[in-house]
Amino acid sequence: MAVQTSFNKDAADPPTTPQSQQANRVKRSWLLSTPALVVLFIGASGPLLIVLLYSFLQAGDYGGVEWAWSIDGWVKVFLSRDIFDDTLSIADAHVTILWRSMRLSFLTTMIALLLGFPTAYFIATRPMRTRSLWLFLITIPFWTNLLIRTFAILEVIRNQGVINSFLMGMGFTEEPIQMLYTDFAIMVGMAYVYLPLMVLPIYASMEKLDFRLVEAGYDLYATRFRVLRKIIFPLVKPGVVAGSILVFIPSLGAYVTPRVLGGGKHMMLGNLIELQFGQGRNWPLGAALSITLLALVMAALIVYVGTVQKQDRGHG
Amino acid sequence: MADIASGNRQVESGSAKVSPAQGPQKPFSVRHQPGFTFIAIACFFMLYAPMFALVTYSFNAGSNLAIWEGFSLRWYVTAWHNEQVQEATIRSVIVATFASLSATTLATMAALGTTRTGSFRGITVIYAMVNQPLMVPEIVTGVALLTFFAIIKQATDYHGLGYLILAHTAFCIPFAYLPIRARLENMDLTLETAAADLYATPWRTFKRVTLPLLWPGILAGLMLAFVISLDDVVITEFVKSAGQDTLPTYMLGQLRRVITPEINAISTVLLAVSVAIVTIFFFLSRIKRTS
Numbered sequence: 001m002a003v004q005t006s007f008n009k010d011a012a013d014p015p016t017t018p019q020s021q022q023a024n025r026v027k028r029s030w031l032l033s034t035p036a037l038v039v040l041f042i043g044a045s046g047p048l049l050i051v052l053l054y055s056f057l058q059a060g061d062y063g064g065v066e067w068a069w070s071i072d073g074w075v076k077v078f079l080s081r082d083i084f085d086d087t088l089s090i091a092d093a094h095v096t097i098l099w100r101s102m103r104l105s106f107l108t109t110m111i112a113l114l115l116g117f118p119t120a121y122f123i124a125t126r127p128m129r130t131r132s133l134w135l136f137l138i139t140i141p142f143w144t145n146l147l148i149r150t151f152a153i154l155e156v157i158r159n160q161g162v163i164n165s166f167l168m169g170m171g172f173t174e175e176p177i178q179m180l181y182t183d184f185a186i187m188v189g190m191a192y193v194y195l196p197l198m199v200l201p202i203y204a205s206m207e208k209l210d211f212r213l214v215e216a217g218y219d220l221y222a223t224r225f226r227v228l229r230k231i232i233f234p235l236v237k238p239g240v241v242a243g244s245i246l247v248f249i250p251s252l253g254a255y256v257t258p259r260v261l262g263g264g265k266h267m268m269l270g271n272l273i274e275l276q277f278g279q280g281r282n283w284p285l286g287a288a289l290s291i292t293l294l295a296l297v298m299a300a301l302i303v304y305v306g307t308v309q310k311q312d313r314g315h316g
Numbered sequence: 317m318a319d320i321a322s323g324n325r326q327v328e329s330g331s332a333k334v335s336p337a338q339g340p341q342k343p344f345s346v347r348h349q350p351g352f353t354f355i356a357i358a359c360f361f362m363l364y365a366p367m368f369a370l371v372t373y374s375f376n377a378g379s380n381l382a383i384w385e386g387f388s389l390r391w392y393v394t395a396w397h398n399e400q401v402q403e404a405t406i407r408s409v410i411v412a413t414f415a416s417l418s419a420t421t422l423a424t425m426a427a428l429g430t431t432r433t434g435s436f437r438g439i440t441v442i443y444a445m446v447n448q449p450l451m452v453p454e455i456v457t458g459v460a461l462l463t464f465f466a467i468i469k470q471a472t473d474y475h476g477l478g479y480l481i482l483a484h485t486a487f488c489i490p491f492a493y494l495p496i497r498a499r500l501e502n503m504d505l506t507l508e509t510a511a512a513d514l515y516a517t518p519w520r521t522f523k524r525v526t527l528p529l530l531w532p533g534i535l536a537g538l539m540l541a542f543v544i545s546l547d548d549v550v551i552t553e554f555v556k557s558a559g560q561d562t563l564p565t566y567m568l569g570q571l572r573r574v575i576t577p578e579i580n581a582i583s584t585v586l587l588a589v590s591v592a593i594v595t596i597f598f599f600l601s602r603i604k605r606t607s
Contacts, residue, residue: 022433025432025433025436026433026436026438028432029429029430029432029433029436029442032425032430033425033426033429033442035422035425035426036422036425036445036489036493037426037442037445037446039418039422039485039486040449040486042482042486043461043483043485043487044448044449044452044457044486045445045448046464047460047463047464048452048457048460050460050464050467051456051459051463064466115355115358115359115362116359118349118351118352118356118359119355119356119359119360121349121352121356122353122355122356122357123356125347136598137360137363137364138363139598141363141364141367143540143543143594144587144594145546145547145549145564145583145587145590146549147549147564147567147568148567148583148586148587149367151567151579152366152367152369152370155366155370155373155381156365156369160380160381161381192362192363192366196363199359211346214346214347215346218344218346224348224349224350228349249451252453253454253455253456255454255455255458255550256550260568260571270453273456273459274455274459274554277459277462277554283463286459287459287463290455290456290459293453293456294453297451297452297453301451
């Protein structure tokens with residue numbers, strides 16, 4: 001409908017000057033985009049404002065909020081109030097979870113980079129004919145269900161899983177090695193599910209790599225490692241930065257993977273937030289934690305944009 | 317071109333570099349990096365082996381996930397007759413169908429609105445809004461919608477599937493938008509100008525020229541949106557009312573209990589659907605490039 005009206009409007013009053021033509025085009029742009037923007041505002045961005053508001057309200061006794069201002073939600077992000085004498089102390093549990101989220105996200109990004117970089121290089125150096133097939137093989141896991149992939153990892157690393165059955169069958173260990181419900185499990189799981197997000201942007205940069213530069217390096221007696229470090233890596237750095245951000249951000253906000261592979265004890269920020277809206281019944285604290293997570297993600301994005309701009313300036 | 321050029325020179329540099337002492341080995345390749353191929357192959361193996369195991373054990377006759385007791389379709393039959401699974405499947409398909417159709421319609425309009433104009437102030441606002449679901453962590457969007465819909469539910473007493481469809485539509489928009497915009501940007505504008513010169517009305521031009529050219533992009537966007545909606549766990553988990561499980565949230569609930577190969581069977585079917593749709597998408601995008 002909106003398409004029709006906007007087009008007709010253009011026809012009805014024919015533009016006379018380039019300025020009014022451009023003004024009409026801008027108006028058409030807004031008309032066509034508005035329905036999508038409205039749905040996005042109702043179904044995605046707008047409710048974030050409610051979360052911000054709720055973080056400054058008092059917790060209701062049975063979930064929900066009381067309509068009274070309070071900064072208790074924010075105080076409890078890092079501090080805990082003693083129930084007997086009201087003194088404040090550092091909330092160890094929350095700090096531990098926050099630290100675990102950052103640490104595991106960082107380690108996940110590093111693992112994905114160490115595995116993803118050579119994989120992207122491998123794909124980019126295949127002949128044109130088979131290259132799209134390899135790319136397709138990376139894309140498939142990216143589009144398949146995250147829960148199913150997490151579940152697949154669960155079956156591999158659990159005590160009766162593939163790895164432990166193999167190790168015990170070969171007589172390497174008597175007892176199964178406890179891998180499930182540890183930080184290690186969460187890290188492996190996240191690296192597994194987010195690996196394609198690292199490979200794809202690095203590949204996009206690698207594809208444009210001019211191998212004559214690499215060859216020039218070898219002609220000047222550079223070693224393989226030196227060529228990698230001084231020629232290839234700097235040229236594909238935008239892809240590496242983009243891939244790292246694309247892995248780091250969802251890791252930081254991960255919910256499904258730590259829930260399935262970390263069990264109840266090894267929570268990440270996402271699980272802590274869920275707890276506050278569920279059994280914890282402290283919506284303001286949950287809201288404050290959500291805003292904290294959002295701020296961390298935004299900080300990562302700002303660092304990313306800053307890096308990209310610096311690189312652009314460097315080349316220009 | 318670059319391939320051919322470096323390929324030819326590869327031989328030259330090969331003959332120059334390989335010293336006779338090393339004997340007649342394979343020629344020096346500028347593209348080789350030690351260990352990279354090994355890591356890459358290991359990566360592909362690691363990506364696929366767990367899924368392969370998952371699919372294999374869905375055909376296990378026994379109820380144990382680790383011990384193979386022979387081939388059987390028993391767990392597929394169990395899942396097929398499980399009423400909860402049936403309901404969740406139907407619900408998933410309904411939500412994904414409505415959400416992907418509306419998201420694609422909205423995204424097509426937005427893409428038409430943002431590609432045919434030069435840049436103007438405000439276009440970055442549109443881009444930011446459209447891409448917003450990709451940047452905000454799902455858990456945050458999930459709790460935000462939970463609080464928002466809690467208010468609406470109290471006010472209107474409506475508890476239907478509308479909330480899920482609205483939420484899914486919103487986060488599917490960027491996925492539908494990207495392929496459609498990519499298609500529009502590569503499109504030849506002269507055809508539309510020609511139609512306009514031949515006195516076609518703007519609407520007629522859109523219907524007869526733009527839409528047929530845009531069609532593969534729209535279809536690609538629709539399929540991606542459908543897969544994204546079908547696979548969503550986190551936002552659905554927070555938005556759904558009681559008894560509104562979709563297939564992924566049902567599975568998430570089951571993972572807390574004793575796991576039987578029934579979950580493997582459901583996963584395999586979901587996996588097959590996703591892979592099939594993505595494969596069609598892959599070929600669709602290849603065809604349009606060659607034609």
